Amino acid sequence: MLEGGEPAATWAPRTCDTCRAAASTVFCRAHSFFLCAACDARLHASPSWHERVWVCEACERAPAAFLCKADAASLCSSCDADIHSANPLAGRHHRVPILPISSSSSAAAAPHHHDDDDDADADADDDDETASWLLLNPLKSATVPNNNDSNNNNGFLYGGEVDEYLDLVDNCNSCGDNSNHFTAATTTTDDYAQHQHFDGVSHHKSYAGDSVVPVQQHHHFQLSLEFDNNNNNKASFGFNASVSQSVSVSSMDVGVVPESTMMDVSIGHSRPPKGTIDLFSGPSIQMPSHLTPMDREARVLRYREKKKTRKFEKTIRYASRKAYAETRPRIKGRFAKRTDVEAEVDQMFSTTLITEVGYGIVPSF
DNA sequence: TTTCAGGCTTGAGCCACAGACAGGT
DNA sequence: ACACCTGTCTGTGGCTCAAGCCTGA
Numbered sequence: 181m182l183e184g185g186e187p188a189a190t191w192a193p194r195t196c197d198t199c200r201a202a203a204s205t206v207f208c209r210a211h212s213f214f215l216c217a218a219c220d221a222r223l224h225a226s227p228s229w230h231e232r233v234w235v236c237e238a239c240e241r242a243p244a245a246f247l248c249k250a251d252a253a254s255l256c257s258s259c260d261a262d263i264h265s266a267n268p269l270a271g272r273h274h275r276v277p278i279l280p281i282s283s284s285s286s287a288a289a290a291p292h293h294h295d296d297d298d299d300a301d302a303d304a305d306d307d308d309e310t311a312s313w314l315l316l317n318p319l320k321s322a323t324v325p326n327n328n329d330s331n332n333n334n335g336f337l338y339g340g341e342v343d344e345y346l347d348l349v350d351n352c353n354s355c356g357d358n359s360n361h362f363t364a365a366t367t368t369t370d371d372y373a374q375h376q377h378f379d380g381v382s383h384h385k386s387y388a389g390d391s392v393v394p395v396q397q398h399h400h401f402q403l404s405l406e407f408d409n410n411n412n413n414k415a416s417f418g419f420n421a422s423v424s425q426s427v428s429v430s431s432m433d434v435g436v437v438p439e440s441t442m443m444d445v446s447i448g449h450s451r452p453p454k455g456t457i458d459l460f461s462g463p464s465i466q467m468p469s470h471l472t473p474m475d476r477e478a479r480v481l482r483y484r485e486k487k488k489t490r491k492f493e494k495t496i497r498y499a500s501r502k503a504y505a506e507t508r509p510r511i512k513g514r515f516a517k518r519t520d521v522e523a524e525v526d527q528m529f530s531t532t533l534i535t536e537v538g539y540g541i542v543p544s545f
Numbered sequence: 546t547t548t549c550a551g552g553c554t555t556g557a558g559c560c561a562c563a564g565a566c567a568g569g570t
Numbered sequence: 571a572c573a574c575c576t577g578t579c580t581g582t583g584g585c586t587c588a589a590g591c592c593t594g595a
Contacts, residue, residue: 498581504563505582513585514560 194241198223206232206281207243214243231280247278254278 194214196204202216208223210230215223224230234244236256244254496502509516 496582498564501563501580501582503582505561505584508561508583510584511560513583515562515583517561 194235204235207235208232209243209280233278233280244278247276 194204196202196216196219197211197213198219199216202218204214205217206215206220207213208215208220208230209232211223213223214235215232220232224232234254236242236244236254242256245257246255246260505515509518
């Protein structure tokens with residue numbers, strides 16, 4: 181859990197230069213003032229508006245200079261440089277110089293807008309995000325034939341492969357031959373709250389995917405790709421690739437509980453912890469070598485659908501077991517043996533539970 | 546700039562037991 | 571074919587602690 185873990189003092193937004201109370205949201209270039217929404221509306225209510233820009237959404241202390249379309253975030257030069265140099269994927273985010281707040285669209289253009297009713301924007305953002313998640317090296321993509329999909333230009337080419345990988349990981353039990361070598365490195369530091377299952381993850385001030393605006397730490401999952409120039413349909417995955425690119429995929433969305441440390445491929449690793457997937461041992465996962473545009477589109481759609489429906493909450497499969505566990509005596513958190521008296525009380529409790537709540541029948545799935 | 550210590554965060558593992566499930570009689 | 575018995579496996583929550591990360595000196 182991250183409760184209280186955020187150094188709030190260091191992230192205090194700049195206060196309004198006029199009222200000195202509210203957090204500033206815009207920067208007026210004419211005044212060289214940081215203004216809150218109220219003061220901005222008051223000072224710039226006349227038709228002769230000054231040119232204003234949004235305050236950086238990351239540091240909240242400097243005027244925004246760029247708009248990152250992938251993150252839908254307005255960023256100052258410093259934050260933009262920091263964030264988009266963090267990894268190759270972030271570097272591919274499409275950013276444009278930020279435009280002054282227009283007279284009619286200040287509200288509509290407000291940052292932090294992720295309204296579902298704005299389908300066009302949502303789709304665009306979704307495309308960007310999906311691309312960010314799925315894309316691999318665009319240069320390499322261009323070298324692969326059977327590549328007629330216009331989406332390839334923005335790196336969608338291997339979305340299907342990545343998605344396929346996600347599915348493979350989900351299923352966790354299908355491995356092909358070793359012609360394609362797949363390895364992965366993971367780092368894990370933060371953002372996960374307690375999760376006991378692959379889907380049992382909760383977020384705390386984290387931005388899903390590779391949205392990196394305020395990300396201080398990142399779970400990411402790295403793939404390295406090696407392309408066989410002699411057989412362009414074959415892509416192998418490995419760390420020692422002479423021509424390789426990395427792609428970061430948030431493990432929280434992949435649904436994989438990664439190894440806890442960055443692993444060196446050369447280091448032999450023993451059994452992974454229970455509940456994790458050992459991506460390093462055994463036969464490599466075979467990746468599909470080529471897909472039709474329709475296949476790719478279908479996979480991307482499937483990926484998006486999965487992303488929409490994924491659940492981070494812990495799923496209780498057996499309510500009765502939960503009820504028993506909650507009433508069970510513990511010693512330092514561990515279940516302890518019940519005394520006869522406790523067993524009797526529990527028996528009574530169970531009877532009550534059956535009649536009142538309906539527990540006692542464990543549903544089968 | 547590098548190193549180190551201390552604090553903080555995260556997640557695996559442990560425990561007992563009810564119920565599911567498979568296989569034998 | 572059916573009922574019953576037995577053994578094994580699964581899932582449940584709170585706590586501890588090791589490992590890794592972060593921050594400041």
